[in-house]
Amino acid sequence: MVMKKGLVVTGDAQFLEDESTKIFARKVADHYSARTNQTLEEREASPIIHLKKLNNWIKSVLIQLYARRGDAVVDLACGKGGDLIKWDKAKIGYYVGIDIAEGSIEDCRARYNGDADHHQRRKKFTFPARLICGDCYEVRLDKVLEEDAPFDVCSSQVTDSFDVGFALHYSWSTEARARRALANVSALLRPGGICIGTMPDANVIIKKLREAKGLVFGNSVYWIRFDEEFSEKKFKSSSPFGIKYKFHLEDAVDCPEWIVPFHVFKSLAEEYDLELVFVKNSHVFVDEYLKRPDFVELMRRLGALGDGNQGQSTLTPDEWEVAYLYLAFILRKRGQPEQKRVNSRRDKGKMQISKEDIMYVGSEI
Template structure:
């Protein structure tokens, strides 16, 4: 078990009064949880893009479309009791830090008050809308393959901007259904001449690796209206790590009690495009996906003047950002509190899931029951560490 997921324990040392206060807050939270609406900062289902009634005859697009159109909204109480509650929050924290980082880079590179325009490709139900609002962007384009998701995204936008003055919206937005792997998005923009500062594609880019043509169309959509100096950011499964785990399993399937990957293509003869597998995540995703062979991604991106800036596995990204993002970790409940007295926010019967946290605390402070650390269960961490972040920058002219 990798200890990278263990957050600094110092912030979690509490005296008895603090413990009592925290438990009181937790009880109030649990009492109220069933009465609350869905939270706008919820983690979007991994594989964010959803539907297309527009392409009923296409291969995987129709499958993905149907899957995401049929996904049901889940209440906060149901999400809180899920086995992947902290995993989803952790993934959401990663997205928040990534988006915040590149919005800051853009703001620092242009004059104060300059417009900041964003394309949220495969936006799903709008799980990142609050991130865009808090990032003080000017304009947002939301597009997704699932028409049901787009309507939910539009409704969520209207909800979070409902109290803005009509002439001073926190940010303006447009929404439309499209398959970003097959349709030219620019033709659908209200202003086809728009210059974008940032394109974001979270937990969905892997769908375009069904074929070279789809990957090309996706990257053309990224680059076509992205201004020079702008960024393309996202999160994808790490194909290299997936193949490493597959070889270790010595079968076509691997996973644990919360996720499972089953290869539908021959693992011994995988194509660069179209390497298909089924990904099942507890109660969230059960949908065909495709490996993203990263060298091919980078090479193809160069064709569209997109230069790789960084690619970072989630466990490394956590270590890079944990100091700056501690407050947000707490706010978003991105890790679970674990203490030697067994007082955890979710009771788990399998102590082996938290052996790494117990060993960490014993090493740090002996049997001090006030000491806690932030962690994920071993199974959640195995799922989280499947992913990586990426960032490209639009540059002038051809890239060698």
């Protein structure tokens, strides 16, 4: 790892990728950097407000299920910091947020510090934090975070606003990026550590594509379009990477994404000592966890389905269809958990983050 013009540069030859992929990743990062934080009024006026609230509920449930008091958390593709409050409620002990988009990292810094002028600000966060700007699927993060690891929880999730930062499905443009993503997750987690993730459900997307008359399908709030190269709607099992489609979601996403065949994802994860705990489509997830009273109350408070008392509107059928496009998964790092060690790594975090505290990292080719 070397320092070059204020940029920490770290990489290795095993995961080299072509320059066009990097340029494309930069363009997507710029898209998310350009998106601004919304006021409460703007957020509530969103045509997918209840879908955002539902996604918020799913992530809150995952964090409540798997995060423990005092945990060290690394948030890959942290975006604008939309999950900071969730981690605070879980009483974690240390947080590292990483995202490729400089604008998103700056918004995350403002949110953490309490400088942001939007509805989500509340009391001071209770955990120290670090923020890093870099491509999680290009940079070797075990070198960058050598003094911070191991972590108890790694998170890579679509945010509540669907500003996905670069959640794991963005790593699937090439095999090199997919492998780097999983190698980073594995290297950062302690034995027995947990990776929490959400991503598009490839089975659902391909099923809808094959049911469509052409290469475009959707409803009033979203559409997905595949290029002509997929006109036969067949996908070679020998080429599971780089299957690109354009995804548009009202008031949220307008970017290329990549199909992630989950059986390939699971097999690749196993190569990096990451075992699948569960994978559930969002519809199944909602049905299962709404059977628990505490999560029913959480859903009521978040308002995805209305509160049942004041005639609030609820998730529309079109929003519910979008929810079907996503899944949630949990991976666990193989090995016997050691007794949780207490070391000085949390001293690297700060309770107030300045612009100068943000680390910028890139890979050396």
